[in-house]
Amino acid sequence: MDRIAIEGGNPLFGDIPVSGAKNSAIKLMAASLLTSEPVRLTNMPRLADTRLLGRLLQRFGCGISESDGPDGQQTLLHTPEITSSFAPYDLVRQMRASFNVLGPLLARTGHAKVSLPGGCTIGARPVDLHLKALEALGAHIDMHEGYVFAQAPRGLKGGDITFPFVSVGATEHALMAAVLAHGTTVMHNSACEPEIVDLADCLNAMGAKVSGAGTKTITIEGVTSLKGTDWAVVCDRIEAGTYAVAAAMAGGEVRLTRVRPDLIAVLLDKLVEAGCEITRGDNTVTIKRGAGRLRPVDLTTDVYPGFATDLQAQFMALMTLADGESVIRETIFENRFMHVPELGRLGADISVSGGEARVRGVERLKGAQVMATDLRASACLVIAGLAAEGETTVNRVYHLDRGFENLEGKLSACGANIRRLKGDSPVEEDE
Ligand code: UD1
Numbered sequence: 001m002d003r004i005a006i007e008g009g010n011p012l013f014g015d016i017p018v019s020g021a022k023n024s025a026i027k028l029m030a031a032s033l034l035t036s037e038p039v040r041l042t043n044m045p046r047l048a049d050t051r052l053l054g055r056l057l058q059r060f061g062c063g064i065s066e067s068d069g070p071d072g073q074q075t076l077l078h079t080p081e082i083t084s085s086f087a088p089y090d091l092v093r094q095m096r097a098s099f100n101v102l103g104p105l106l107a108r109t110g111h112a113k114v115s116l117p118g119g120c121t122i123g124a125r126p127v128d129l130h131l132k133a134l135e136a137l138g139a140h141i142d143m144h145e146g147y148v149f150a151q152a153p154r155g156l157k158g159g160d161i162t163f164p165f166v167s168v169g170a171t172e173h174a175l176m177a178a179v180l181a182h183g184t185t186v187m188h189n190s191a192c193e194p195e196i197v198d199l200a201d202c203l204n205a206m207g208a209k210v211s212g213a214g215t216k217t218i219t220i221e222g223v224t225s226l227k228g229t230d231w232a233v234v235c236d237r238i239e240a241g242t243y244a245v246a247a248a249m250a251g252g253e254v255r256l257t258r259v260r261p262d263l264i265a266v267l268l269d270k271l272v273e274a275g276c277e278i279t280r281g282d283n284t285v286t287i288k289r290g291a292g293r294l295r296p297v298d299l300t301t302d303v304y305p306g307f308a309t310d311l312q313a314q315f316m317a318l319m320t321l322a323d324g325e326s327v328i329r330e331t332i333f334e335n336r337f338m339h340v341p342e343l344g345r346l347g348a349d350i351s352v353s354g355g356e357a358r359v360r361g362v363e364r365l366k367g368a369q370v371m372a373t374d375l376r377a378s379a380c381l382v383i384a385g386l387a388a389e390g391e392t393t394v395n396r397v398y399h400l401d402r403g404f405e406n407l408e409g410k411l412s413a414c415g416a417n418i419r420r421l422k423g424d425s426p427v428e429e430d431e
């Protein structure tokens with residue numbers, strides 16, 4: 001199993017290019033199933049998750065080729081015909097978001113059999129909202145032996161969907177299904193994340209009629225077919241935020257490039273509150289941290305545009321060295337504090353009660369062996385390792401490989417002493 005070893009203490013200086021968003025790329029790949037024409041995605045991150053979804057799409061008859069084009073890394077996806085609508089457990093369990101192929105398969109062929117995604121490490125994460133939304137579009141849903149059987153032999157039809165609470169995945173899933181439905185769909189209490197806007201804009205470029213993405217109410221007028229398109233994946237705000245926090249933790253001056261500063265505005269404000277200097281450009285953000293300890297900052301995770309739950313663990317790592325106590329509240333996922341005991345191994349002083357963590361800043365962290373428990377928690381341990389005295393070894397880094405492209409390359413280019421120790425790397429399900 002691969003590990004990452006970090007010798008802490010080096011400040012970071014240099015540029016870090018931000019990749020395309022994993023959470024957008026995998027939904028756009030699934031959306032390519034909605035058309036018989038080719039879809040070319042540019043600014044594509046090369047990640048374990050995109051490879052895994054690629055393998056699943058190939059089972060449905062999708063031809064996939066990856067190359068370096070004039071606009072950087074690109075993936076061409078082409079499904080002239082859906083040759084199978086079956087998504088087996090072995091592939092779906094490894095990545096929850098692959099469940100979102102159900103909607104496009106159903107919309108295009110009228111039937112699908114897709115495994116339930118199964119449990120994972122950051123809470124129960126059911127898919128009830130996804131299934132209710134598809135039922136509201138006229139799908140007939142049955143469940144046996146861990147599989148969802150969905151049918152809409154005469155096609156899906158437009159409907160009114162009100163999500164009881166905000167779900168990114170369910171909003172995206174319903175959106176992908178509704179674009180080919182007969183009639184108009186209105187989705188209330190939709191998620192507003194930038195990845196949803198990216199998906200809706202790409203679907204519109206394919207000929208869909210979606211309006212209101214990025215607001216709570218999304219309206220979709222169904223069309224009979226979609227065409228192919230070229231689409232550039234939006235930048236990864238979670239990757240960008242992770243490196244911004246890394247720079248704040250290690251000290252120095254880092255410029256993020258190929259980024260949209262507006263997408264990480266709340267995080268940048270928190271970094272300023274903590275004592276960092278932030279300079280926003282058009283497609284760049286510079287994070288500078290001088291000598292002296294950071295100030296403690298409280299935060300509560302929330303749906304976009306609130307503080308992203310996917311950056312909570314990283315910010316907590318930063319607060320372990322702040323000069324005082326900060327309170328971090330997690331409101332999106334239960335059980336998303338699994339990084340706390342691991343940070344404790346590095347000398348952090350954190351107590352958790354329900355969805356609230358109290359982080360009492362210490363003067364120094366000390367390197368140790370730690371274990372990554374999920375994707376974002378892994379990034380938090382790397383960040384802590386950058387500032388810890390001595391060597392930190394992060395085990396189970398296959399979690400990191402799911403969502404961070406060339407993490408050790410990007411950090412070492414800025415002066416971090418970080419290296420990968422090779423080994424076998426099994427894949428498990430989380431985000
Ligand atoms: C997506 C992101 C993930 C991020 C999360 C919240 C991807 C691939 N993953 O996950 O990185 O942390 O948004 O920003 O885009 N829920 C239900 N029933 C459902 C669906 C969700 O109870 O049918 C619950 C979940 O358990 C969770 C909450 O709703 O507590 C929010 O989950 P959701 O927004 O759906 O997250 P994902 O789409 O899984």
